[in-house]
Amino acid sequence: SETVERHAFGAEVGRLLDLVVHALYSEREIFLRELVANAADAVDRRRFAAQTEAGLALPPDVKVRIRADKDARTLTVSDPGIGMTKDELAQNLGTIARSGTRAFSQSLADAKPDERPSLIGQFGVGFYSAFMVADRVEVTSRRAGSDEAWTWASEGQGEYTLAPATRDEPGTDIVLHVKADADEFLEPMRIEHIVRKWADHITVPVTLAREGEEETITRGTALWRKSKAEVTEEAYTEFYRHVSHAFDAPWATLHWRAEGSLEFSALLFVPGMKPFLAVEEERESRVRLHVRRMFITDEAGLLPSWLRFVKGVVDTEDLPLNVSREMLQATPVLARIRRAVTAKVIGELKSRAKDAETYATFWEAFGPVLKEGLYEDVEHRDDIAALLRFRSSAVEGWTSFADYVSRMKPGQEAIYVLVGDDTKALAASAQIEGFKARGIEVLLLADHVDAFWPERFDTFDGKPIRSVTQSADDLSAFEPEVAPGDEPADLSGLVPKLKEALGDAVSEVRESRRLVDSAVLLAAPAHGPDLQMQRLLRRAGR
Ligand code: ADP
Ligand code: MG
Numbered sequence: 311s312e313t314v315e316r317h318a319f320g321a322e323v324g325r326l327l328d329l330v331v332h333a334l335y336s337e338r339e340i341f342l343r344e345l346v347a348n349a350a351d352a353v354d355r356r357r358f359a360a361q362t363e364a365g366l367a368l369p370p371d372v373k374v375r376i377r378a379d380k381d382a383r384t385l386t387v388s389d390p391g392i393g394m395t396k397d398e399l400a401q402n403l404g405t406i407a408r409s410g411t412r413a414f415s416q417s418l419a420d421a422k423p424d425e426r427p428s429l430i431g432q433f434g435v436g437f438y439s440a441f442m443v444a445d446r447v448e449v450t451s452r453r454a455g456s457d458e459a460w461t462w463a464s465e466g467q468g469e470y471t472l473a474p475a476t477r478d479e480p481g482t483d484i485v486l487h488v489k490a491d492a493d494e495f496l497e498p499m500r501i502e503h504i505v506r507k508w509a510d511h512i513t514v515p516v517t518l519a520r521e522g523e524e525e526t527i528t529r530g531t532a533l534w535r536k537s538k539a540e541v542t543e544e545a546y547t548e549f550y551r552h553v554s555h556a557f558d559a560p561w562a563t564l565h566w567r568a569e570g571s572l573e574f575s576a577l578l579f580v581p582g583m584k585p586f587l588a589v590e591e592e593r594e595s596r597v598r599l600h601v602r603r604m605f606i607t608d609e610a611g612l613l614p615s616w617l618r619f620v621k622g623v624v625d626t627e628d629l630p631l632n633v634s635r636e637m638l639q640a641t642p643v644l645a646r647i648r649r650a651v652t653a654k655v656i657g658e659l660k661s662r663a664k665d666a667e668t669y670a671t672f673w674e675a676f677g678p679v680l681k682e683g684l685y686e687d688v689e690h691r692d693d694i695a696a697l698l699r700f701r702s703s704a705v706e707g708w709t710s711f712a713d714y715v716s717r718m719k720p721g722q723e724a725i726y727v728l729v730g731d732d733t734k735a736l737a738a739s740a741q742i743e744g745f746k747a748r749g750i751e752v753l754l755l756a757d758h759v760d761a762f763w764p765e766r767f768d769t770f771d772g773k774p775i776r777s778v779t780q781s782a783d784d785l786s787a788f789e790p791e792v793a794p795g796d797e798p799a800d801l802s803g804l805v806p807k808l809k810e811a812l813g814d815a816v817s818e819v820r821e822s823r824r825l826v827d828s829a830v831l832l833a834a835p836a837h838g839p840d841l842q843m844q845r846l847l848r849r850a851g852r
Contacts, residue, residue: 314473319464320405323438327466330438338443338492342501343508344436345387345484349374350512352391352482354605356454359392361633366392366454369479373526374512376505377519378496383488385444385495389514390481393453396472399462403437403449404470441466443495444486454480502527511549513603532603534577534623538565550579553598554621558582561672564622564658572646578622578655584675585619592618597651599644600625601633610638612651614690616683619676620655656693663697670708673699677757684763695770701733703742704751711770717751721787724776727753729760729842740831741778741841744824748788752778761842777840782833785824798823 319327353372360366368390375388394402440447445465452459459477464470477483486495494500498520505516505527516528533541533549550560560579567575578597595613599606600623612624628643638644663669683694699708704717714725726745730736736754745752755764768775776784801821809819817835825831834841 314471316469316471317400317404318469323405324468327438327441331441331466339495339504340508341439341442342387342495342504344439346374346376346505346509346512346516348436349387349389349391349482349484350509350514352389352393353514354391356390356392356480358606359454363455366480373515373517375517375519375524376501378498378501380496383496385486385488385501386483387486388481388483390479391454393456393480393482394449394451394460395453395456396458396460398453399449399451399460399472403462403464438466440484440486443489443492445489446487448485448487449482450475450477450485451482452477452480456480507548508552511552513605532600532625534565534575534625535603537567541565546577546579549577550581550621553623554579554581554585556581556583556585561668561675562658562662564654566654568650572626572643572650573628574624574626574647574650576622576624576651576654578620578624578651580620580655580658580672581675582671594618595620597621598623599638601629602627606633607638610644612644612648613655614652614683614687616680616686616694617652617655619679624651652690656690656697659697660693666708669699673708678759681757681759681763684767685765691767695767700753700755701737702751702753703737703746709753714751714753715771715773718773719748719750719788722750724774724781724784725753725770726750726776726778726781726784727755727760727764728778729755729764729840731842732756740825740828743826743828744782744785744822745778747826748785750785750788761846764840765843777834777842779832779834779841780836782820782822782824783836 353368353374356366357368360368372390376386378385447464447466449462450459451462459475461473461475462470463473488496498518502518505518509516510528511531511533512528513530513532515526515530517524518527519525533545546563546565547559550563551557559582561582562580564576564578564580594609594611594615595618596608597610597612597620598608599610599612603625606629613620624647626643626647628647629641633641659672662672677699680694680697683690687694695711699710700714702709702714705713711725718725728736728739728741730739733754733756736742736756742752764775764777805819805821809816812819816832820833822831822833832841834844839847
């Protein structure tokens with residue numbers, strides 16, 4: 311008709327659809343998890359918006375409704391949530407607001423097949439997964455607070471249409487025209503199984519229409535509110551997979567209830583493996599804040615950013631349900647919860663650090679993130695220092711500052727580090743020859759953040775942390791044993807000649823005892839940026 315508008319998808323969406331539909335074929339069932347999650351999010355968002363905007367209140371009997379029509383070959387997911395305006399339909403379903411396709415497709419190519427499904431959630435492409443099972447998708451939505459409804463429709467082939475529609479109440483209906491090879495998703499048994507598997511703890515009930523009857527198929531258990539004894543390992547793992555869009559098992563599960571002056575329940579997880587993008591992309595902790603079971607926000611910064619890999623839920627009695635964003639910023643309750651939750655996570659990490667082997671799994675995944683706290687979070691520096699692990703010139707595997715200190719030579723005053731891009735190259739570097747020859751251990755730092763923190767966190771246990779590129783003088787106290795006939799040559803003629811030849815490229819040429827096998831070495835001045843920092847500054851064009 312006249313009123314139907316045609317729009318082309320953003321170029322990225324076209325490519326993305328292709329990827330999602332083809333690369334994830336064997337995991338098609340997760341489209342339903344994504345649609346139910348979106349519906350539940352929409353309900354949560356309406357509830358939250360209703361606190362500050364008049365007329366948005368949810369109807370009394372809120373649920374997400376699923377129905378399958380085998381004759382029409384449609385599967386419909388309806389919610390009474392916040393809904394979308396015409397512009398929001400175009401923006402949210404016609405473009406990729408968040409991460410780019412390129413990053414997505416690269417990660418998809420790198421991922422093992424069983425890791426792929428988790429990518430969908432992480433990249434915020436959940437809605438498009440509907441096209442894995444549908445050859446046409448219609449979204450009819452009415453924004454809460456508006457009388458207008460619109461239908462967005464697409465065959466997932468480069469364009470979508472927008473047309474005026476009617477809907478009695480605010481909310482959204484997603485109608486999937488199920489593909490010929492996807493009959494299974496019209497079967498009530500199969501639908502119930504999938505929803506139970508992925509969305510059982512969602513607090514909004516999910517119903518399925520079966521033979522005219524509507525039946526609630528989720529239990530809506532707020533898992534974190536139960537006592538530990540009531541929760542099985544499997545239930546924890548499922549919930550973990552839901553909150554972190556992951557497919558592995560958690561490395562640590564922290565479930566506790568604080569009682570007394572501060573009341574809250576918390577269920578937090580440290581993931582079992584590093585997610586593909588999330589930790590680098592996200593800057594803030596996304597731990598979800600609930601008040602008396604109801605989801606409030608995942609932007610309350612419940613943990614410091616250097617613990618942002620921790621996923622989960624904190625649910626408190628101590629805030630009103632109608633807490634506004636402004637109030638969240640200001641309330642001392644949140645600051646106290648934050649402190650308690652942070653202390654708990656640190657305590658857990660410290661205790662798990664005693665088992666070197668399992669701690670290594672954690673460290674290899676999240677160590678670099680943790681290190682950011684050394685310069686960002688003065689209050690927790692000492693806690694973080696105790697959790698650090700390093701490669702070393704003296705021992706295999708991972709070692710800690712405390713272990714290093716216990717191995718220091720008599721008379722050794724500083725902790726020596728060498729920063730670079732690659733541990734193997736550092737271990738073979740001429741920079742540490744003199745240290746090795748004198749039996750002095752050097753910590754080898756090859757993470758990107760290692761260029762930054764030693765400037766700010768420069769002592770451990772009273773011992774200065776020094777870059778070997780700046781510490782040539784320190785070695786004079788530890789002369790290596792010199793075999794007879796191996797006395798140092800007289801270099802007094804050579805040194806000035808070298809300086810003359812190098813000119814302004816170096817500030818000084820010095821005779822040194824720190825080399826054993828190599829003839830010359832580039833060193834940094836004792837104060838100011840060390841060599842790796844100088845390199846990074848040059849790369850950044852400064
Ligand atoms: P994500 O949920 O990770 O943001 P999706 O691809 O699943 O990504 O959804 C894209 C956006 O479309 C959502 O952020 C939301 O704004 C909007 N959306 C999807 N489904 C609904 C719905 N049922 N009600 C309201 N908005 C929705
Ligand atoms: Mg989604």
